[in-house]
Amino acid sequence: xxxxxxxxxxxxxxxxxxxxxxxxxxxxxxxxxxxxxxxxxxxxxxxxxxxxxxxxxxxxxxxxxxxxxxxxxxxxxxxxxxxxxxxxxxxxxxxxxxxxxxxxxxxxxx
Amino acid sequence: xxxxxxxxxxxxxxxxxxxxxxxxxxxxxxxxxxxxxxxxxxxxxxxxxxxxxxxxxxxxxxxxxxxxxxxxxxxxxxxxxxxxxxxxxxxxxxxxxxxxxxxxxxxxxxx
Numbered sequence: 477x478x479x480x481x482x483x484x485x486x487x488x489x490x491x492x493x494x495x496x497x498x499x500x501x502x503x504x505x506x507x508x509x510x511x512x513x514x515x516x517x518x519x520x521x522x523x524x525x526x527x528x529x530x531x532x533x534x535x536x537x538x539x540x541x542x543x544x545x546x547x548x549x550x551x552x553x554x555x556x557x558x559x560x561x562x563x564x565x566x567x568x569x570x571x572x573x574x575x576x577x578x579x580x581x582x583x584x585x586x
Numbered sequence: 587x588x589x590x591x592x593x594x595x596x597x598x599x600x601x602x603x604x605x606x607x608x609x610x611x612x613x614x615x616x617x618x619x620x621x622x623x624x625x626x627x628x629x630x631x632x633x634x635x636x637x638x639x640x641x642x643x644x645x646x647x648x649x650x651x652x653x654x655x656x657x658x659x660x661x662x663x664x665x666x667x668x669x670x671x672x673x674x675x676x677x678x679x680x681x682x683x684x685x686x687x688x689x690x691x692x693x694x695x696x697x
Contacts, residue, residue, distance in 0.1 A: 480628075511687075518590075518674060519629070519687040534684070566628050573617050573636070573678065575685060577628030 479503060480578035482567050488584045489557050497552045497581050499567030507570035508550040510534075510542060512563045513580075519566065525550055557585040592675055592688030600696050605662040607673060607691040615677035618651050618658040619685065623672045632673075633660070665695050 479502040489495050499508065510522040521534030523542040531542055539561060541553045554561055562585045567578040592609045599605060609618070617636055621629035633644050635651035635658060642649055648661045658675055675688040 516595075516689060518592075518689040519676075521684055524684065568628075573619070573634055574631055575619070575676075577630070579626070579628050 480567055480569055480576055482565075482578040482581050484581060485579065486582045488586065490586050491558055493557050495554045495557055495583070497565055497567075497583070499550045499552070499578055500548050501567075501569045501576075501578075502548065503569065503571070503576075504547065505569035505571050505576075506547065508544065509568040509570065509575070510540075510550070510552045511566045511568060511577075512536060513566060514563050522552065522565075554583075554585075557583075559585045561585050590675060590677060590686050590688040592691055594691060595689070596692040596694070598694045598696065599665055601666060603665050605665055605669070605693060606659065608657060608659045609675035609677070609688045610657045611677055611686075612656070613677075613679065614655040615679055615686075616655070617678040618649070619676040619678070620647075620649050620658070620660050621674040621676065623674065623690075624670075629674055662693075665693075667695050667697065669693060670695050 483498045509524045511519040513519050520536050522540050524532050525544045528544050543551050565581045568575050590611050619634050620632045623629040633642050633649040638655050639653050640651040646663045650659045672690045672692050674690050676685040678685050
């Protein structure tokens with residue numbers, strides 16, 4: 477299975493601050509994803525990337541940006557964090573129909 | 587966007603009981619996936635279904651791809667405490683790379 481790691485695992489920040497969440501994977505999968513999880517809402521797609529030069533918006537991309545620095549790395553940025561971006565964020569990779577999730581980053585915006 | 591309705595939202599059952607949960611969609615899916623998420627972890631794939639009517643098992647877990655392609659079911663037999671977690675369904679259409687996730691079923695197992 478894919479080894480997907482996320483840093484930081486927990487972060488508390490203030491409204492208006494810029495924050496970056498990092499994701500890396502060791503299995504060479506081309507497709508990488510960022511999801512957000514809120515209680516009662518399941519997982520919602522923020523951005524996804526098929527390759528280093530390919531970036532696509534998901535269903536809730538407003539207020540977020542991403543960078544695919546290398547095949548193994550896909551970072552998510554909040555340019556100016558707001559309290560309703562408090563959530564659990566998951567990075568994922570994909571091989572065929574199998575999606576492998578990282579352990580998650582719990583972000584709190586005060 | 588597509589909606590996946592998952593029910594029940596939560597279940598409290600006794601060890602040894604069987605569990606059933608389901609997902610329904612307003613759209614047709616070509617692939618159904620079932621995931622389990624434990625506290626502090628990301629979702630882990632349990633079962634993948636690729637064909638309408640398909641019935642697939644993974645140990646005590648059995649999932650079915652509905653004939654209409656708009657629903658899927660997950661059953662857990664003889665539940666044990668380590669079955670505790672949140673179970674998510676996810677659907678995919680065609681060759682699209684995006685998965686649509688259900689809202690999850692939270693399972694609690696009491697001794």
